[in-house]
Amino acid sequence: MSIRHWQAWAWRLAILSVLWWAISGGDPASWAWGVPAIVAAAVLMPTFNWHLRPMALLLLIPHALWLALRGGLEVAWLACRPSLNLNTRVVEHPWHYLPEGPAQLFMASLINLVPGTLALRLASGSLQVHVLNLHDDTPASLVRLERRVAALFGIAIDKET
Template sequence: MSDPRHRSSPSRPRRFLVTLVACLVLWWVLTGGDPGGWIIGVPVALLAAVSVLVLPPGRRYRLSLGGLLIFMGFFLWQSFVGGLDVSRRALSPRMPLTPGFIDYPVRLPPGPALTFFMNVIGLLPGTLSVGLHRRRIRLHVLDLRMPLHASLSRLEYRVAALFGLRLEAS
C-alpha cells in the first residue's frame, strides 16, 4: 500500500487538463457566459495551462475541511468589519488616520500557507501586506494606533488551522 503523504505529483497532462478546465470555468463565470468573451478567454486559458508544462509543480499541501469552514466564517466577518471600519474612517470629517508601516513577526513556515496569509492580511481593517524580509512581514496600515498584532495573530492561527499546520514558536 502506498503512503498518502508520499504521493507523487499529478502527471503533466493531467495538470494541463485540470488547469485548462479550471481557467475556462473561471472565465465563463467572470464573463457571465458571454460567447464573445471566448475570443480572449480560450487563448488565455491555453497559455495558463501550457504554463504548467513549463513550470515545475509546486509543493503539495492539504487543507483541513473544518479549518476551511471556520476560516470562511472568519473571512466573511472580518471583511464586513474591515469594510465598515475603512468606510467610517474615510467618511469621518476628522478622518482619523495615522498611516504608516509596521512589522509583524510571522510564525507560519515558508510555503503556501504563508503566501495565503500575506494575501489575506488585507481583509483586516486598514491593512495591506507589502513585503516579507526574513521572518517579518511589512504591513502598510491606515492607523498606527490600531491594535493590529492581536488581529494578525488570530488571522495567522486561522490560516495555520486551515492548512493543518502548527505555528512555530516566535
C-alpha cells in the same frame, strides 16, 4: 505524466474557471478571453505540494469575508468623515506558525484583499503590513489570521501558543 499530475492540473483548471466566472460576473462573452487565459495560467502555474484542509477552508472563508466587510465599512466610514484622525502605521508581524513558502505568501495575499491593509514586505522572519487605521487588536488579529492559514495548510500548532 502521472495521475497525480493530471489531477493537480484539473484542480487548477477548475479553480481558475470558478475564479474567472466570479470575476466576469458569469458573462458568456468573457469566456472567449477566459478559456485561453485559464489554460495558459493552468499550464504555466508552478506546481506546489499543497495539502489544503477542506474544513479549514470552510472556516477561513467566512472569516476572510468578515475581515473584508469590516475593513470595507471602516474605509468607507473614514472616507465619509475626513475630519477623523487616522492612525496609519506599518506593523511588523513576526511569523509565529507559518514556515517560509506558500503559506506565508497566501497570508500576505489575503491581507491585501482586506480594505485598509497592505502587505509591504514578506520576509522569512516577519511580514510588514501597512494599516490604514491601527487598532489595539490589530496584532492579535494578524496572529488569529496566521493561525487560520496554518490550519488551512495543515501546519501543526502547539495548543498552548
